[in-house]
Amino acid sequence: MAEVTLTVTAKEKAVPAPPDKPRKSAASDDRRTRIATAARDVFAEKGYASATMREIAAAADMHVPTMYQYFRSKEEILELVYSWTINQAVDLMQDALEGTAPVEQRIDQIIRRLHDVNLKLRRGTLVMNRETRSLSRTARDRVLGHYAGMVEKLGDVIAEGQAEGIFREMDPQLAAVFVDALADVWVLRPFAVRDKDSEDYAAELVAFVRNALMGNADMTPETPGQTVTNRRN
Amino acid sequence: MAEVTLTVTAKEKAVPAPPDKPRKSAASDDRRTRIATAARDVFAEKGYASATMREIAAAADMHVPTMYQYFRSKEEILELVYSWTINQAVDLMQDALEGTAPVEQRIDQIIRRLHDVNLKLRRGTLVMNRETRSLSRTARDRVLGHYAGMVEKLGDVIAEGQAEGIFREMDPQLAAVFVDALADVWVLRPFAVRDKDSEDYAAELVAFVRNALMGNADMTPETPGQTVTNRRN
Amino acid sequence: MAEVTLTVTAKEKAVPAPPDKPRKSAASDDRRTRIATAARDVFAEKGYASATMREIAAAADMHVPTMYQYFRSKEEILELVYSWTINQAVDLMQDALEGTAPVEQRIDQIIRRLHDVNLKLRRGTLVMNRETRSLSRTARDRVLGHYAGMVEKLGDVIAEGQAEGIFREMDPQLAAVFVDALADVWVLRPFAVRDKDSEDYAAELVAFVRNALMGNADMTPETPGQTVTNRRN
Amino acid sequence: MAEVTLTVTAKEKAVPAPPDKPRKSAASDDRRTRIATAARDVFAEKGYASATMREIAAAADMHVPTMYQYFRSKEEILELVYSWTINQAVDLMQDALEGTAPVEQRIDQIIRRLHDVNLKLRRGTLVMNRETRSLSRTARDRVLGHYAGMVEKLGDVIAEGQAEGIFREMDPQLAAVFVDALADVWVLRPFAVRDKDSEDYAAELVAFVRNALMGNADMTPETPGQTVTNRRN
DNA sequence: TATGAATGAGGATTCATTCAT
């Protein structure tokens, strides 16, 4: 597992220029990365709508008009932040998702990795969870599709576990979304975990999910007075 | 359980005037409620910062200056939406949290109730999850404390279950936050549940949590190098 | 002198209704007086343009719509404040201006009275000095004419003194304006007299004016090197 | 004396940028000067509170948002007008105040200079006399202190004259304020001097003050009951 | 390419004034 927890150290990937604004130079990608980073931070701090171009420019140590050479609008920057964050997340998740270890181990690794990614991309995760509405319909579809794909892969792993009889029956894709949501708790409800150690948190998270997936609880519908028969799903 | 699921039908509570802007008339509370509803909807749709007073006024079928007779600023409306939503949620959760049924049943009721509340307060929940940053520090503390109290009560129920040996050991308050976060998935990740029936979702949610809490999965830490053998049938 | 200093004790005169809005009752004049007083205070505090009708109403312990029964607009209130203040000032100055004592004594009495009036009508004087611009052209002419008449009478007294050879030659009307301006210093430059006793101030004022009017200073044009000849005017 | 009256012809000093909004270019100071001039004129015409940013911008031949690159608020413009006007006044008064000529001559020069300055800074003087209330407490203290310093110097000259036995005894600082107030009559009571020639006015002013300061009028207090006999020939 | 300035639209908020009860 060690290699799992540790691999989240890759250098931040550069942000490639969009196809219609052809990449001029390596420095260009560099600039885009600087802007994306700065924007992500400012968005996380003040929200997309309240962030001003001047603030972003200041955070990126650039001039506003200069920024406009790398994108066409503020919204495009938000898209940039989304796609860049998602790409990083997907990349970082990749080997954990595609491992060949037994499903039980893989699930643990995936969960831990999800947490690690959230640690690393904290502000990106924050922005992505909050600003979906600020994206245009088309950008939203385009950009979130990529993310959904990742969650889907997680669902596939769960389905695999179910096929092997390790996990109980339930909609595996919903289970995947649940897992993802739980991993985000660290970022989205910071007040609830403020006094927690990240490692402990990861362990609790893993245990919670593992039990939820394996299952063995008596699920008799609990209408009062009703006879409880041992229905297992 | 039936009576639990059904009770979430009380009329929306009126929004009382703040103490310093004394309630002038019964119509006054009415107006405040109209504003809170309208604002909640607009905030859910476009986000707090992007929502304009004109839009809120239009949604409330009022004139903008008229609205200013009922609060002092846009931010105060947001606070209103928060406190109003939270109060409703807490009220609706109350009997489920304070029931005397066996813990196992109570947990199920609570979860279903959480889902019901989220169905009913969908847009309020959305806004509350996204706009925490838009609240002033003091308003945030004041308003979220109330909510935290509710989650804490859930944690107490879980702790009770642990004491009874029904639930496995884990930080009960963290577990409560997890449960809350899972219930919010319906609202916060609508794309992931779009084609799901609300009832089915509730059932899946209950099962997921119940298993997670009861637990009996083999949690042998898979320390690197350790041979993983203990795979459950 | 005693009777001079003491007579400024008349009850505040009621403000009569304008001819076109016929006086309904004695209570009506009472209301107008209350409004004028309140408005004068608020105007003195925040300036005419920044004062709001609500503030004035609050100061008058009235409701805004009620106020509109006694005048037609905010500007009309300002006119009210002007005419009311001026009327009071003129009334209070009257006997001092029309006395039959020797000019030298009368001037002293007038100056002291000017100061007394300013003490009594402090806020009115303030407003009148600052808000001339806020009055409509016609109101300004109408209202300030009355005041100019008072200053003119003072000029006449000075002229009388000049005719008697007591005062030196100079434009007596300008002298009157000078005297008036000096009396206002107490109100208009409060920072400059803050640590002064009102009585001392009056004495300094009287001495200053008396010397200025009597005159005996060598007024030889003081071009350097020019021989100074004793020209007396 | 000639050189005194004539020197008030220096080009208007540029308005330097405040230290926290660093001066960007030479054009920048130019802009600030344009704004200060325009604002001073509009304020003189309609009063600070009634003047709108649009009007100021129009008078400065600028766009409103452009103006906001040079200051942060309307109030800051008012401060600008104050400090700029005061600085100009102080500069223009300086040599007259610090001359080495005999006190008697210097006083005349100072008075004439005060009048010249008021001619030149007419609108600034107007605004400064009327809008003290519109300044924030701190700005008021900061800005008016400078002005008070100037008046104080005038008081020192008067005190010097008293020490030399040329001027009669009185509070020299109060005398200075009186002189300042008299010089402002030209600006503050224009209706009273409308048909006067500026030169004649200056002459009258000088004579008035000189006599007031030199004095030798019999100041026997005319306590009631005392027989007034000592009438000057 | 760096940088100050321009532009025009729009946002929150506040008023004087008038209704309606």
Added chain:
DNA sequence: GATGAATGAATCCTCATTCAT
């Protein structure tokens, strides 16, 4: 007559975006 509410215009200020140097 007292009182809360309505109205619509205006105000200050800020922005994203684009010029021009």
